[in-house]
Amino acid sequence: MNFLSHSAAGGRASSSPLVGDAPEPTIFELSVADRRAYSLRETEIPPMALDGIEEWLRTDPIDLPEVSERDLVAHFTRLASRNYSVDLGAYPLGSCTMKYNPKFADQIAAIDGLVNVHPATPPEAIQGWLRLLHELEGYVCEITGMAQATLQPPAGASGELTGLLIMRAYHASKGRKPSKVVIPDSAHGTNPASVSLAGFQAVTVPSGPNGLVDLEKLKALVDQDTAGIMLTNPNTLGLFEQEIQEILAVIHAVGGLAYYDGANLNAIVGVARPGDMGFDIVHSNLHKTFATPHGGGGPGAGPVAVVEHLAEFLPGPLPRPVDAGNTYTWMTPQRSIGRVHAFFGNAVVLARALAFMRYLGRDGLTTMSQLAVLNANWLKHRIETTFEVAYDQPCMHEFVVSAERLKEETGVRALDVAKALLDAGFHAPTIYFPLVVHEALMIEPTETESPQTLEALAQALEQIVATAKDDSAAVLDMPQNTPVRRLDEAGAARNPVLTEDGRH
Amino acid sequence: MNFLSHSAAGGRASSSPLVGDAPEPTIFELSVADRRAYSLRETEIPPMALDGIEEWLRTDPIDLPEVSERDLVAHFTRLASRNYSVDLGAYPLGSCTMKYNPKFADQIAAIDGLVNVHPATPPEAIQGWLRLLHELEGYVCEITGMAQATLQPPAGASGELTGLLIMRAYHASKGRKPSKVVIPDSAHGTNPASVSLAGFQAVTVPSGPNGLVDLEKLKALVDQDTAGIMLTNPNTLGLFEQEIQEILAVIHAVGGLAYYDGANLNAIVGVARPGDMGFDIVHSNLHKTFATPHGGGGPGAGPVAVVEHLAEFLPGPLPRPVDAGNTYTWMTPQRSIGRVHAFFGNAVVLARALAFMRYLGRDGLTTMSQLAVLNANWLKHRIETTFEVAYDQPCMHEFVVSAERLKEETGVRALDVAKALLDAGFHAPTIYFPLVVHEALMIEPTETESPQTLEALAQALEQIVATAKDDSAAVLDMPQNTPVRRLDEAGAARNPVLTEDGRH
Amino acid sequence: MPSFAPHTDEEIRQMLGDLHMESLEELYATIPVALRRTEPLDLPRDRSEIEIVEEFGRFGAANSAVRTSLVSFAGGGVYDHDLSAAARHLGSQSAFVTAYTPYQPEVAQGVLQALFEFQTMVARLFGLPVANASLYDGAASLVEAVNMAVGFTKRHRVFVSAGVHPSYREALATFGAGTSLDIEVLPLQGDDTCDLPDSLGDTQGAALVVGYPNYFGAIEDLRRAKALAAAIGALLVVVVDPIALGLLQSPGALGADIVVGEGQSLGIPLSFGGPLLGLFAAKQEYLRLMPGRLVGETRDLEGRRAFVTTLRTREQDIRREKATSNVCTNQTLMAIQAAIHLSWLGKAGFAQLARRNYDGAHYLAAQLGELGLVPSTKRFFREFTVRTPISATELVHRMLAHGFLAGIVPPGFDDRLICAVTEARTKAEIDLFVDTLGKELR
Amino acid sequence: MPSFAPHTDEEIRQMLGDLHMESLEELYATIPVALRRTEPLDLPRDRSEIEIVEEFGRFGAANSAVRTSLVSFAGGGVYDHDLSAAARHLGSQSAFVTAYTPYQPEVAQGVLQALFEFQTMVARLFGLPVANASLYDGAASLVEAVNMAVGFTKRHRVFVSAGVHPSYREALATFGAGTSLDIEVLPLQGDDTCDLPDSLGDTQGAALVVGYPNYFGAIEDLRRAKALAAAIGALLVVVVDPIALGLLQSPGALGADIVVGEGQSLGIPLSFGGPLLGLFAAKQEYLRLMPGRLVGETRDLEGRRAFVTTLRTREQDIRREKATSNVCTNQTLMAIQAAIHLSWLGKAGFAQLARRNYDGAHYLAAQLGELGLVPSTKRFFREFTVRTPISATELVHRMLAHGFLAGIVPPGFDDRLICAVTEARTKAEIDLFVDTLGKELR
Ligand SMILES: Cc1ncc(COP(=O)(O)O)c(C=O)c1O
Ligand SMILES: Cc1ncc(COP(=O)(O)O)c(C=O)c1O
Numbered sequence A, B: 001m002n003f004l005s006h007s008a009a010g011g012r013a014s015s016s017p018l019v020g021d022a023p024e025p026t027i028f029e030l031s032v033a034d035r036r037a038y039s040l041r042e043t044e045i046p047p048m049a050l051d052g053i054e055e056w057l058r059t060d061p062i063d064l065p066e067v068s069e070r071d072l073v074a075h076f077t078r079l080a081s082r083n084y085s086v087d088l089g090a091y092p093l094g095s096c097t098m099k100y101n102p103k104f105a106d107q108i109a110a111i112d113g114l115v116n117v118h119p120a121t122p123p124e125a126i127q128g129w130l131r132l133l134h135e136l137e138g139y140v141c142e143i144t145g146m147a148q149a150t151l152q153p154p155a156g157a158s159g160e161l162t163g164l165l166i167m168r169a170y171h172a173s174k175g176r177k178p179s180k181v182v183i184p185d186s187a188h189g190t191n192p193a194s195v196s197l198a199g200f201q202a203v204t205v206p207s208g209p210n211g212l213v214d215l216e217k218l219k220a221l222v223d224q225d226t227a228g229i230m231l232t233n234p235n236t237l238g239l240f241e242q243e244i245q246e247i248l249a250v251i252h253a254v255g256g257l258a259y260y261d262g263a264n265l266n267a268i269v270g271v272a273r274p275g276d277m278g279f280d281i282v283h284s285n286l287h288k289t290f291a292t293p294h295g296g297g298g299p300g301a302g303p304v305a306v307v308e309h310l311a312e313f314l315p316g317p318l319p320r321p322v323d324a325g326n327t328y329t330w331m332t333p334q335r336s337i338g339r340v341h342a343f344f345g346n347a348v349v350l351a352r353a354l355a356f357m358r359y360l361g362r363d364g365l366t367t368m369s370q371l372a373v374l375n376a377n378w379l380k381h382r383i384e385t386t387f388e389v390a391y392d393q394p395c396m397h398e399f400v401v402s403a404e405r406l407k408e409e410t411g412v413r414a415l416d417v418a419k420a421l422l423d424a425g426f427h428a429p430t431i432y433f434p435l436v437v438h439e440a441l442m443i444e445p446t447e448t449e450s451p452q453t454l455e456a457l458a459q460a461l462e463q464i465v466a467t468a469k470d471d472s473a474a475v476l477d478m479p480q481n482t483p484v485r486r487l488d489e490a491g492a493a494r495n496p497v498l499t500e501d502g503r504h
Numbered sequence C, D: 001m002p003s004f005a006p007h008t009d010e011e012i013r014q015m016l017g018d019l020h021m022e023s024l025e026e027l028y029a030t031i032p033v034a035l036r037r038t039e040p041l042d043l044p045r046d047r048s049e050i051e052i053v054e055e056f057g058r059f060g061a062a063n064s065a066v067r068t069s070l071v072s073f074a075g076g077g078v079y080d081h082d083l084s085a086a087a088r089h090l091g092s093q094s095a096f097v098t099a100y101t102p103y104q105p106e107v108a109q110g111v112l113q114a115l116f117e118f119q120t121m122v123a124r125l126f127g128l129p130v131a132n133a134s135l136y137d138g139a140a141s142l143v144e145a146v147n148m149a150v151g152f153t154k155r156h157r158v159f160v161s162a163g164v165h166p167s168y169r170e171a172l173a174t175f176g177a178g179t180s181l182d183i184e185v186l187p188l189q190g191d192d193t194c195d196l197p198d199s200l201g202d203t204q205g206a207a208l209v210v211g212y213p214n215y216f217g218a219i220e221d222l223r224r225a226k227a228l229a230a231a232i233g234a235l236l237v238v239v240v241d242p243i244a245l246g247l248l249q250s251p252g253a254l255g256a257d258i259v260v261g262e263g264q265s266l267g268i269p270l271s272f273g274g275p276l277l278g279l280f281a282a283k284q285e286y287l288r289l290m291p292g293r294l295v296g297e298t299r300d301l302e303g304r305r306a307f308v309t310t311l312r313t314r315e316q317d318i319r320r321e322k323a324t325s326n327v328c329t330n331q332t333l334m335a336i337q338a339a340i341h342l343s344w345l346g347k348a349g350f351a352q353l354a355r356r357n358y359d360g361a362h363y364l365a366a367q368l369g370e371l372g373l374v375p376s377t378k379r380f381f382r383e384f385t386v387r388t389p390i391s392a393t394e395l396v397h398r399m400l401a402h403g404f405l406a407g408i409v410p411p412g413f414d415d416r417l418i419c420a421v422t423e424a425r426t427k428a429e430i431d432l433f434v435d436t437l438g439k440e441l442r
Helices: A069-080 A103-107 A127-144 A156-171 A190-197 A215-221 A242-251 A307-314 A347-383 A404-408 A415-425 A451-470 A470-477 A491-496 B067-078 B102-108 B128-145 B156-173 B190-197 B217-219 B244-253 B308-313 B349-385 B404-410 B414-423 B451-470 B470-478 B488-492 C008-020 C025-027 C049-061 C085-091 C109-126 C138-153 C166-177 C222-232 C242-245 C284-289 C316-322 C332-370 C392-401 C427-441 D009-018 D023-027 D049-061 D086-092 D108-127 D137-153 D166-177 D222-231 D242-246 D285-291 D316-322 D332-370 D390-400 D427-441
Strands: A148-150 A178-186 A203-204 A225-229 A257-262 A283-284 A304-306 A319-323 A327-331 A399-402 A440-443 B148-150 B180-184 B201-205 B226-231 B259-261 B281-282 B305-306 B318-322 B327-329 B401-402 B440-443 C157-161 C182-186 C207-212 C234-242 C258-262 C278-282 C295-299 C307-308 C383-387 C416-420 D157-161 D182-186 D206-211 D235-240 D258-262 D277-281 D295-299 D305-309 D385-386 D416-419
Touching: A069 C085, A069 C109, A069 C332, A103 A347, A103 D086, A127 A148, A127 A304, A127 A319, A127 A327, A127 A347, A127 B217, A127 C049, A127 D285, A148 B404, A156 A190, A156 A225, A156 A257, A156 A283, A156 A304, A156 A307, A156 C166, A178 B259, A190 A203, A190 A225, A190 C166, A190 C316, A203 A215, A203 C316, A215 A242, A225 A242, A225 B102, A242 A257, A304 A307, A307 D023, A347 A399, A347 A440, A347 A451, A347 B451, A347 C025, A347 C049, A404 A451, A415 A440, A415 A451, A415 A470, A451 A470, A451 C008, A470 C383, A491 C307, B067 D086, B067 D108, B102 C085, B102 D049, B102 D416, B128 B148, B128 B281, B128 B305, B128 B318, B128 B327, B128 D049, B156 B259, B156 B281, B156 B308, B156 C307, B156 D166, B180 B190, B190 B201, B190 B226, B190 D166, B190 D316, B201 B217, B201 D316, B217 B244, B226 B244, B226 D166, B244 B259, B244 C258, B244 D332, B281 C258, B305 C008, B318 C383, B349 B401, B349 B451, B349 D009, B349 D023, B349 D049, B404 B451, B414 B440, B414 B451, B414 D332, B451 D009, B488 D295, C008 C025, C049 D086, C085 C332, C109 C242, C109 C278, C109 C295, C109 C307, C138 C166, C138 C207, C138 C234, C138 C258, C138 C278, C138 C284, C157 C166, C157 C258, C166 C182, C207 C222, C222 D166, C234 C242, C278 C284, C278 D157, C284 C295, C295 D285, C316 D305, C332 C383, C332 C416, C332 C427, C392 C427, C427 D009, D086 D332, D108 D242, D108 D277, D108 D295, D137 D157, D137 D166, D137 D206, D137 D258, D137 D277, D137 D285, D166 D182, D206 D222, D222 D235, D235 D242, D242 D332, D316 D416, D332 D385, D332 D416, D332 D427, D390 D416
Parallel strands: A178 A203, A178 A225, A225 A257, A257 A283, B180 B201, B180 B226, B226 B259, B259 B281, C157 C182, C157 C207, C207 C234, C234 C258, D157 D182, D157 D206, D206 D235, D235 D258
Antiparallel strands: A148 A304, A283 A304, A319 A327, A399 A440, B148 B305, B281 B305, B318 B327, B401 B440, C258 C278, C295 C307, C383 C416, D258 D277, D295 D305, D385 D416
16 A cells, blocks of 8 residues: 655655755645544533524535644644744844844743633733733833823734824814825835725825935925824834924924834834824834734734823723722723724733833833944944945934845846845845835844844855855855745746645 | 854854754854843842852852853754754654654643642642652553552663662562573663663573574573563564563573563553563653653653562652542652652653553553554565565564665665665664664654655655665765764764863 | 843944944934933833743733633633644744744745645635635724725625624724725624615625624524625625534635634634734635735745745735735734644544534523523524623623633623633533522522 | 544555554464453543643642742752743753654754753863763762762772762662662761761772762862872762852862762752753763763764764663663753753853852841751851751641741751752742741741
8 A cells, every 4th residue: 555645744854954855745735534633622511403503504524634643743843944033043124123032921921811811801800911901001101202002903004004093083073184194205015005094195205315204395295184194213214314303393283193103113212202203193013122023924013102182082992090000990082993903902912012121121121222223333334335325324223225236237136135145044134125225125133133143144245245246147046055945926926826725 | 343253153044954054153152251141030138248168169150151042042943953853754763662742741741730849848738749640650550560660760771770679679688699680682782781780790692583582592591590581572673572471481480580671662552561471570661652752862751660579679759648548648668779869750751651641541552552563564564675674573563674685785784774864854763773683774663653654764765775776875975955964973982072172 | 131132341332333433322313312312211120031920920810811710601702712732832833933924935934834724724614715814803804804895896885784793893993984984784683693684775885794603693694695795796794703614604605705703713822812813715806805915836946836925916015005905914823823723623623623612502501591591592603692680791790709701791782691612611610600600690 | 532643544454454464453463362461451541632731730739839839948959940931942842852862963963062062061060071961860970970980990989978968878879789889978067067087998999979068058178078089099979069169169170070960950940850950070081981971073074063972882782781871861851951041041140140049048047047047057058957946847847838848858857957049039038938937936
């Protein structure tokens, strides 16, 4: 009997980069009829009649995998071994703040009394959670310079939309319905998308040659129909908007509100506060600045903090102290825009973030940002002869260089540099964003990388450029040492195969 | 400033097989003066005077690593990614029983009330542990057919020595001092070593042409000076000693005792019992048969079970019920040989093993062994035309083939076959053991590997033999796809560098 | 200070030296002086990791966790299921936990392939050809589904059954303020199923949304719903309890255009309601309007199969203000966890699990019936609604004292209690619950 | 049955068919019929994994764990230290946990390099050039050290201080029965240090064994011990508390030939006394007699640095009956865990930790002094002995009721209590302990 009817067997690590070089079969390909991993508890409940639902009953069981626990574990262990992560090495992905996530936070996220709590548990039995969330709200407000906050938005983009809906509700409460929200041309894609979803029209203000918002062009754009502005500061070029107070004054002058996209907060914690700059609404990406792990793409958390006069619009419920602070309960603001999450947001992510803030404390949080900025400036300085720095000014926690010259000289593009870095043992930076820089490489080292790592990264970049000049084909052929090599991405989009059953 | 003074930096994953191909620096090479990962709690205890110990005080701190937690995590994550394990793929290492270890046992090993208990806690406060250990003793005795057991020995070899010291004490109690213990030539190295350490002389009985103990030769060896015999059954060739009752009768006839090395118990749980065969002392390797993970070489657990009349010699203390079984306490047998462990053995490993036994239960344990034997026989059958099977009989849970013919024909040895298997995505079998077979490959698939995996393993072996015949140099040059290739092992022994400071 | 960043004082000095600076403060020269803080943040000082862990242990001790403190009969989208050890272990591997969105597929095959497998499982569960790689939660999935229907139909009229989870409906209303939704709520009948009218009127619509089973536990008639929606050119959007699909026919097979749901039941801990797992699948024709990430199969240079995020032109980073969804960070880790747990359960286990949930709930319902607490319908899966003779909030409160989380009280209906049962509840637990409830009501 | 083995019934049938068999029982044809069991084992039936986890939770709940139930002042080789989260996480990676002994170095560099780093740390701690890759526990390390001294000197006379851990001495006696040790115990003086005579006699000896600090907490005079041992050609074997070496000079620097100890303090949980970590280091000249595994550095074919187990000819699998040690499976995982934890603590942290232990113990001693419980010596590190006015066993019993594990009672001395303090004990805990103890003794 030959049992090997499919492409590969479960017990062979051939798919792992540790040994062999074959791809890993899918869990469906590893399946064998009637094989199983599960065991269910004995409940002693008798089978109950299926009266009245006969017409709804499924006839065939769903075609889920049929594998042994042994093969299940081998499969997902091998898949894990085919994935880069912060725990393996540096991840200088601009705008994403891929810093190391301290391991004690995993213990926080496993505490029985936090993780095994049903969200419908009455307030009397969740005092710990309510206190924790309220404390986190305080931290977020102190750090951003705001008055109150909702912790519900489960990611940055959700925070943006929440903030913009608050903006909308605010104007409505004044009997106004302005239609435009200004965003700079360097903005992250979520910003214009959120603006549209909030029912506004996105109006783009161009950056000046210095990479900053062009104040005069902004003035020309703004009028009574302007609901507000949406900015990151430092912006996505890693530059601090020096005229931020003037910019926001222009908006406030027409009754608009200023929204701060906190994706870049890692640059300025304890150093400067959006509230002090004049922002009215601020979201923070806790999964970036406050080191909750990114999970391969999520979960995150994007609390939205607001100035006092906007607090009445916050989504409810909010954890609030009663009985002179001895007890906490849920309260929903009078003019709340309504819920933005089925429950209270990504609670366990929120707990991780508070734990991180408590760990670093007042001074540690400030040092964190200072060192993130130090690393970025040092690395920018270190590679400024290797790549053209897009904007030759002191940067904040990240900076953008361009591979345009390299491309002209050698045909090696930003994409190729990124792929070559993989071979050198690094994750690649963000590429082709922000859109205002051609052949952009957006580099954010974060504070958790040592100067030795920055030096190694710089040397790797130098080496790639040297190789490009010498033998550009060699660079175009990279990566060589990764579990798979360059993919046919165009083919994937042209003929999408999105499930095991979708192959034609 | 060039910060890269040493061979590689922490934040680069170049050492991981996932990307790049450089070796991983040592943690000492990653160190930078004054860098640190630790944080210690605030205790509010004042510094106390160092009176009276001045002359003993260290002047310089110990030169331990100085790394950030980020680099610490990256380093050991990368090291883990350079290691094969059962969780990645099949590990058909004969005699070692590398089966899959079910993941729920990791949860058992993390239970606060088990893992965070000090061994000096008085019995009144460790009733759970005492009950657990007593229950495990019962399982071990039922499975081996013995009366009582000590759970103290932390591994098989320790169990062997414990058992042999019991043998010694038994004879002494009869006023005798026999000097010899018989072991077969196929025995594992720990057996003769243990015999010597127990103060006996190891006397080797040769195997017959059928791989089994030669009964006639045994009779010739045994006399009044024989303290006993030490056997595994099935033996290390994977064969069941069919004349086991006759063999043991020979020993018993001269007043000797029979010791069962339980390393191969995985073949016969629920099918046959050492006690029923006539053994007096039995150790079990819980880390083999009962699926506690091997931890890269340990910890294990090697309980020793004995027939009733030897129970008085067991190491103490033993967990024993009092108050009609409502309470448990520690008791030490009257003529105990004394402790063999500082406390009660590898308690958490013991808990894992009991959990596994409880999970499979009566019938599951028997099926486990049956399927281990089925897998071995099927694979033996499947590859019998590829390699010479050392003993052409039905095997138990493992079997031995020889690469001698292949070596003669192609120069490719058992070692080379093993290395080539690594390239094929499998761990290698045990090689050059047992000593009685030339160019031995000792294959133990275990029951957790599927028939598909066995087929893939067989095909990999076929492929290696085909390649050997075609192009033996290619096989000698394997492995190619592993994190490092063949090592200079002779050089390592000739000029041992055992620590970072030991390089010359 | 705990040592989070690796820099030694000496290194900081050297790096600043390379930049011709003397202090870290100089790094912020581009920030106007007036904006630079001179005071430290008004926050407590740092603590060691062990102290933080202990402090959060105290936060935890001030909550009543299920199993440790409470036997739970609460549902409403999140349920107290038994979780497999393998899924816990595999899902917490740092290669999954500490990776970012798979932007460099050459070094992200682990996450990508796991998501491809997840998409396949969701598609098969829902009976639809395409599923995405997760959204935030069930509520977000519903909002995105309606947005997609609006985008496809170019209409804003949406009918929503009152049987859809009230929080999801609230979220729909919240976000609908931005997308100018015109939401009409369809009331329920006595058996808690939607009182579907004979027609939804003459105006064309974007979507009809119903639950399957709905918030109150009742199994809706999807075939009728489909016919009604089709009549006004609207898409049928179904909000499911995924566990129910182990026993019931897939909504896709019954005509649903878009199926969404909360995936917490598929191996995610309760987590005080987050992180959860928004499930989303649709018919092929809506593919190019799908929100969220999609992973597709392709080949590498050497012809080896590989996976990659695809159809990225739908997404906000490319489409910007024209995108129909703004989602970026999603719930990938939960999706991977669910794929692992579903593989552990497998074909047979999932069916058996669903049946156990059904049996448990119907057993509880039968016992409660003896107390006069009769479910509003017999046609439920693992959750049902009873009318309480006293305030349901008060009843839940009293039962807490006995170690039971008795169920959930639907907002605005203080005389109703919704009870859910999973495979984790034993007969003994149910019997004790009913007994205790009986005593409280006597 | 839970599904441990993957085989489906159909596959079993097919595999048996390939072997021309009809049933699994036939596989056992070579076992004499009389030995084949016909009855099933007398054991309970199988259970689901969740039920087993819950059952063991109940076992756990019937114990008093430190921190959850007890504030511990017990030591005796194992101590309630704070454990680093990083070491826990890294040590539990499945690549370490589920690997075997590194027999194929090409695919075992992770374990091998970690052990090489461990060996380096132990050697540096102990002040000796070579350390092995772990033994079972402190007791086993002592036994192996004495065996090695016997093997080296070819003599059997061994002097052991009564200050060495009584369980270690018992194990030495147990195993000494096999190796014909001639053990002489050296008594202690009033200050609990060994009453070292002016000479150990005229006969040559194999070893002199002392603790540093010893079981009762006292710091022995190693220089004097070395001189005494040397005078009879014996090796000085020192049993250490490794944490003490953060504050005290290394025994190697003071003349020790072999240093052993229990490594639990280096990042291993209490584990009810196992798995522990036997530490072992020696002078270069004893290298070829070292027990246990040794990892060495080498190069691969391509010149890359790599690691491998080396000097294997010492080991039982090659040397067989001539081996001086039979150890095979050891405590590798604990060694890796310790290497990680020591790296987390680092140079400065380890020194600071040692000092915190010292300060805590001396603070406790000072407070107990106020109650009239004066330590037998001032020259102790983090553990010390007091005489108790009532039965020490009784006192420990009474303190349990107050949530304290008061210390350990040395076997045979019911009027003594040995108290230990780690960095995990706060001033508040110590003050409350002393206060409670005072009340119990009043
Ligand atoms: C500048 C900026 N804004 C917004 C976002 C969106 O945040 P999230 O991914 O948490 O939704 C990102 C995320 O990459 C970002 O970099
Ligand atoms: C046959 C046999 N006996 C004894 C042993 C020793 O067991 P342990 O490694 O647990 O000390 C082994 C281990 O490989 C073995 O295979």
